[in-house]
Amino acid sequence: MLTSKLKSILAQVLFAVNVFVLFLVLAESRVLIPDWLHVFGRMHPLLLHFPIVIILLAVLLVGIPEFLPKKEDSREYGTDLLLLGALTAGFTVIAGLLLSHETGYAKEALFWHKWTGLGIFWGSSLLYYFIDSQKQLVIKVGASFLALIVIVSGHLGASITHGENFITAPIENNEVVMVSLEEAEVFPHLIYPIIENKCLSCHKASKQKGELRMDTPENLLKGGESGPAVEPFDLENSLMAHRINLPEEDEEHMPPEGKPQLTEEERLILEAWISSGAIIDEKVMALPDTSSIYKLAVEKFSTAPKVYEFAAVSDEKIEALNNFYRKIQPLGIESPALSISYFGRANFDPNSLKELSEVKVQTISINLNNMPVKDEDLASLSAFPNLEKLYLNFTDIKGEGLQALMGLENLSLLSLAGNNLTDEAIEPISKLKNVKKLFLWNTGLSKESLEKLIAALPQTTIEIGTEEKSTLLMLNPPVIRFDKAFFKDKLEVKLTHPIGTTSIYYTLDGSEPDSSNFMLYEKPLEIKENITIKARAFAEGWIGSTVSEAEFIRATISPTSFQMLHLPEDRYKGDGKESLFDKKKAIPDVWNLNWLGFLNNPLEVEMEFKEPTDISSMAISLWQNIGSRFFPPKEVEIWTRPDASQNWKLSKTFRPQALEKNSPSFLRQVEIPYSENGIQHLKIVASPVDKLPSWHNSSGQKAYLMVDEIVLN
Template structure:
């Protein structure tokens, strides 16, 4: 995944080396600040706008030189961890060393103790300062390229400057085709690739391949990283691609790393299922065995009426709200919703039931949610997962009297907001994965007479709360996500493998 670093061999640098190396991004900003201040002050002196003593400038250059030297040392220690483009790293290193050398030279010239020993040294001062600024700019650029990719500075250059500078046309962002029929969906192209693209390719692409790993196309995925293959077809529990996702978030080897957007339980379940099915790149869902533990995650990807029933899962009970006669939606209102980034799609031809999805509108918020009640009769499926909504949006959702399916996963909704949903007569499905909902919120939903499915992965709901809900609704299907037992089995297998393989030790 992002910055995927697999378990290191004994030759890897020690934890002490990497510990100090990781301070490089912190220390490196000190010489930048000092040099900029020195440049501004010197410019003011040369234009007779400022008066500043020689000793003051010497002090600034002294601490600039000290911090630049420390930054060079920490940068070298950081580089020992590997995973960087060697050519960029080499250029960045020598430019950083150049900054340290020229700041020491500038300090020497400005120092009253040393500068006067060689009067001709004053001739080197302004050139040294100018070269320091130039080297600092170049070092910063290449440092950014190492971290964010070689085109990070020019990636968003607008026209006409792009053409004038001879920069190639900007690559179009990947647009994933909605899945309307899950059984006919291409497993890699429509399911696996979008997961990798949104969670992993940022750091594993042609321009930036951490650990020599690329995840942007099948050939590179099969090739693996500098340490070998990242998956074992048919054996997800032996695949590093899965193991690194299940490590604790604070673990250095956990992927995506802390601070990056994490894979959801559903996405991990899908990747696990894909590998266990042989990691095919050219098959449809219908060609594979869809296990019970992955059905909810796959079903959550669908758009349209045919996507919710998987082959072999049995027909879903028909809901009256899907067949009732409804007035046509107002075209102007539909356009308003689409302008916020929402997808507005009919569930079936010649019917006015709508699905509204925020899959491409992650910044959708409470203020924009005020538009939803304008289609209070037509909105039947509403997908607001992973957006910026809070409990305030549920006040608007409560007005959608024909709502049957509701996605609220990974949002800021709480128990208080769920109170607004207790009177929705047709609500059968609700996804609360990754929210702060607890047993109290679950009790608010006990009055939903038609509730059939509820997802509670990574919530505060307890077994007692689930038992109480099932007592009120014996037929409701409560899904708590990827079982802890399954994760424990992954970790157990990994621990046993490490114990039996001396080369897989961690410093």
């Protein structure tokens, strides 16, 4: 039982907490939260358990005084617990209000949880202050309402943290749809169930942690504040793959520590999916059976393995036929059946198919996707009597050579997606009566030809993909490959795309490439000046990709030594002073280690050159983002001195043009009009904006100066 003196002190503290909470609520949109307070805000999930237990116990004692043998004891203990519960609820509410300033939470879900939480705090405070002056009926009603709002707020909080209907999910009818291997689709049946169970609690419409939604494939590929979660065909640069492989105790590990973790099988499936191009609109059976995602899917939708009567080929013979552009492997540990895959379009030789005569009986699958196979090359495939699956996606065939496949009685799957087939292809295809699965996505065949083919092959499942849905698929954007974005003399840049038949259009003037404004990429580009490359991928039967963009900046001069006189803010300290001249271009991500953020101090850098140096141009490379309070400098001063023994002399003062309300957010260079010869000691002082304009949501506060490089030429 609390002493009267302690109760008096705690009651005064409770009043002070009420005043502070009221201030936070009224000034929420205008208050600037210091970084250290965000640490306290993130303790909200830890603190909230205390007031819930204490308040519910207090409600029981004051609402039902008969709970203890002596009603007086029940009321007194309950009142003490109510004081402690209200006080702990106050600190929990403060932490929650601070946490709500961080991104990733849906406004509607956060709104109701916030106000029910405030209701608990204010309700428990009012009940404590007036409990002695109220009749038992009023106390019972107040206690019952308080218990109800605790339950409602807890449910809303659990829904934000763990997913909608987290508490009631076990009793809801969540019927799992089971499909066969033949019916299974890659994303809906293989990938999405993993995401739904392990990711959606934090990355959905109502809660977008890191501004990332994963409830649709479009949102998943779009990514969040740190960039795309998935880079098709690029496991190394996919954030999802990176974070699921971090140690569980790492704060960036996903799913977070304490939540259900991915199984080894789930992790392998996600990695294989990304490596295979983050496939969305395809069935599992349309995948090459040599791909890792196909093998994992077969295990997932397990079917009895087929038994073959022919003898196995020795491992030595298989190894002798393998090389850097061709892979031969058994379908299973005990299976004599073989699959063959080709890699590297430039290395393909049609005659290499004839080298496989020693394994022609055992070969049941051949993958020639993206190879420059022509119609006349298909004759070599007639030598494989047991061939069951043939993948000819994105090759150079027109279709007349498909008559060579008529003798393949075991051929059950034929995939011709992405080929520009002529209507003459219909006749040989229509004679492939044993084919059970035929894929003709984006083949350019006319509607009449497809109808004729469907009529000729009534027992065949014909997948025509985009034509069937009357929509087109969008290509992945091209990849811009280079060493460093800042260069001294020249730089080689390559544009690549995983689909070899795709045309890449690009521009060098910052405009977006389209059918009337482009250069066709044919060979690596040699960059010798400041340029912004924008590139898009196009192919017949596809929607053109989104734009890939990269800026390249020529920086020919670097100081022999330099020092930064003021440290950046802890939140954006990058790689220290080394970030200023490391020739690494930062990306628009606050966690990128190339950013130096200045708020309370200017960027002040003293440089020394080994020999007197002529400087013709100068720029500061920075991030402009009005919403995040990232502004160009208010003023830049250039100071020089002949040697270290003399005082600095002001050579130039420059004020960049002030931003307007609708100024775009982007990475940019602030050009400083300065040139001088024979410089040996140079100092740059760039001062952040100390008072945001009246039109800004945080008007009157300071702005950050976000810098990644100083450019001298």
